[in-house]
Amino acid sequence: MTSENSWGAPRLHGEFLRLVFDVSERSVSRYLRSLPRTPRAGQTWTTFLRNHRDGIAAMDLFSVPTATFRVLHVVLVIRQGRRAVARCAVATNPTADRVAQQLREAFPFDLGPRFMILDRGAIFWGGVTATRRSMQIEPTRTSYRSPWQNGVAGRFVGTVRRELLDHVIVLNERHLRRLLESSIDYYQSDRTHLVLDKDTPLGRPVEPCPSAPAIVVGLPRGGGLHRRYTWHQAAWSVSPPAVHPGQAATAMASGS
Numbered sequence: 001m002t003s004e005n006s007w008g009a010p011r012l013h014g015e016f017l018r019l020v021f022d023v024s025e026r027s028v029s030r031y032l033r034s035l036p037r038t039p040r041a042g043q044t045w046t047t048f049l050r051n052h053r054d055g056i057a058a059m060d061l062f063s064v065p066t067a068t069f070r071v072l073h074v075v076l077v078i079r080q081g082r083r084a085v086a087r088c089a090v091a092t093n094p095t096a097d098r099v100a101q102q103l104r105e106a107f108p109f110d111l112g113p114r115f116m117i118l119d120r121g122a123i124f125w126g127g128v129t130a131t132r133r134s135m136q137i138e139p140t141r142t143s144y145r146s147p148w149q150n151g152v153a154g155r156f157v158g159t160v161r162r163e164l165l166d167h168v169i170v171l172n173e174r175h176l177r178r179l180l181e182s183s184i185d186y187y188q189s190d191r192t193h194l195v196l197d198k199d200t201p202l203g204r205p206v207e208p209c210p211s212a213p214a215i216v217v218g219l220p221r222g223g224g225l226h227r228r229y230t231w232h233q234a235a236w237s238v239s240p241p242a243v244h245p246g247q248a249a250t251a252m253a254s255g256s
């Protein structure tokens with residue numbers, strides 16, 4: 001109960017009485033004093049994310065080196081509810097004004113979230129602050145040395161690095177933009193997520209087996225790095241039997 005709530009001894013004692021536990025309030029209070037106090041702060045942040053998940057978006061910035069030792073920067077805007085990527089733009093020299101422009105393009109027509117999770121980087125101040133105020137978005141800054149508080153954005157960055165950037169060498173800005181577009185399309189439409197009950201951010205319909213004969217085939221995604229599996233009608237549900245070349249020639253000659 002203590003790990004799930006921020007209750008004091010009287011509230012906890014009341015719950016114990018409802019469950020017919022013969023314990024005094026003084027004993028509960030003495031036990032609470034022996035517990036560490038650190039989990040309560042973490043639980044408060046976790047509760048905030050759980051209660052407002054559908055109205056929260058997050059921003060992050062990560063760098064990508066190229067084959068010519070240039071460093072490109074990627075501005076990410078992602079929604080917390082369905083893990084949908086709202087914006088992923090590549091820049092060579094990002095500034096606060098350019099990041100603010102990406103925020104406007106991510107949420108046009110007053111479709112912005114209620115809260116925006118940001119870290120304490122200098123690039124997320126200035127123009128970004130003015131833009132999110134005009135869009136009536138309330139910022140939520142992460143604590144110092146607490147990257148887990150922006151976990152959804154951080155997890156997406158880790159996924160991009162493990163499933164894309166660790167397998168290719170980026171040539172230039174145009175190349176990186178094309179790779180990210182292909183990877184995000186796979187991430188949102190094809191890749192299943194445990195937190196979404198094995199669904200995709202944009203929703204992927206269940207495909208029952210149509211009718212025999214049908215086989216499962218893999219469709220390449222992300223330039224061949226990933227695959228999406230689907231049913232495909234085929235003449236053979238298993239591999240066709242081997243036919244001797246002489247038998248095949250005889251059958252063709254006889255017209256059968």
